[in-house]
Amino acid sequence: MTTTPHRQTLAAPVTEPDVDRRPIISVAAGRALAVLRIAFGLSFLWAFVDKLFGLGYATPSGKGWIDGGDPTAGFLGKGTSGPFADFYRSLVGDWWVTPLFMAGLAGIGLALTLGIGIRIAAAAGALLYLLMWSAVLPPENNPVLDDHILGAITLVVFALVAAGNLWGFGRQWAKLDLVRRYPWLR
Template structure:
């Protein structure tokens, strides 16, 4: 830090720049932790709605526990673009239903608890990019939509260890298996 920056910060705020950076870093950690939990809830809610048919996107008669398929509706009627045939061919496949639901639940729980952020970011990013490819081109833009933004946010959350604030990330990091395989962090 140069003298001019420190002087400017003192004269405009009355505090040294180092104190401001600490306050900003702390605030950023809390904002990122809240973002992590909000995104975790998005994944977990999608899982619960498809599992139980809570009536938001999935009616009770189409709930997974009532014999419905979590992938059938969207992959049959919601896909478009160059990959449409691939996605419609896997609609209602038991393996696709299980992978999708395990992914939603695992990513949601990991993000809410702050555990395995790197694994959750990779799995969530992959799921989101696949969902993005299912609707190419997106409805409101030539290529960009919320799936890609969420995937980028997941990457940021993993890179800054966002699970450490308001989460169990620090405890998770001390486990012997996580220390031996840091990609589990």
């Protein structure tokens, strides 16, 4: 950490080609990104828990995955619209769809909340957001943008600034031999 006369800054993990010094972000900005990362992580974990147990929020009581319900059937079967609706409806009941979706929610949520594997979580989460966006084209309130696109962009930003390093286990994760060998796991 470096200090300037009036504010503290953190060295950002990103460097520009042909630039000698590392860009810096303020401590406040780093903290704001950490809070946003944790909030996104908890939102993925909440979706997982609600769909697993059918807590009566997005998933009706007694319709959770643990009760034999299919957390993806309602959205894929009745909530899709636009040019890809038939494709998404054709996925209802496929043996691999719900387990992959639930594993994605849990994995992305844990990674973001703990600050580990941010790059892979960001890629998986951005893909999930883009798939959900394409399932309801055109978006309801804007011809192009909606919360899914904003979520995907936010996850990419997390990966680019190594958002798991502050208030997360990103630094410890990056020191693991496996992660050093395969930096895409950071």
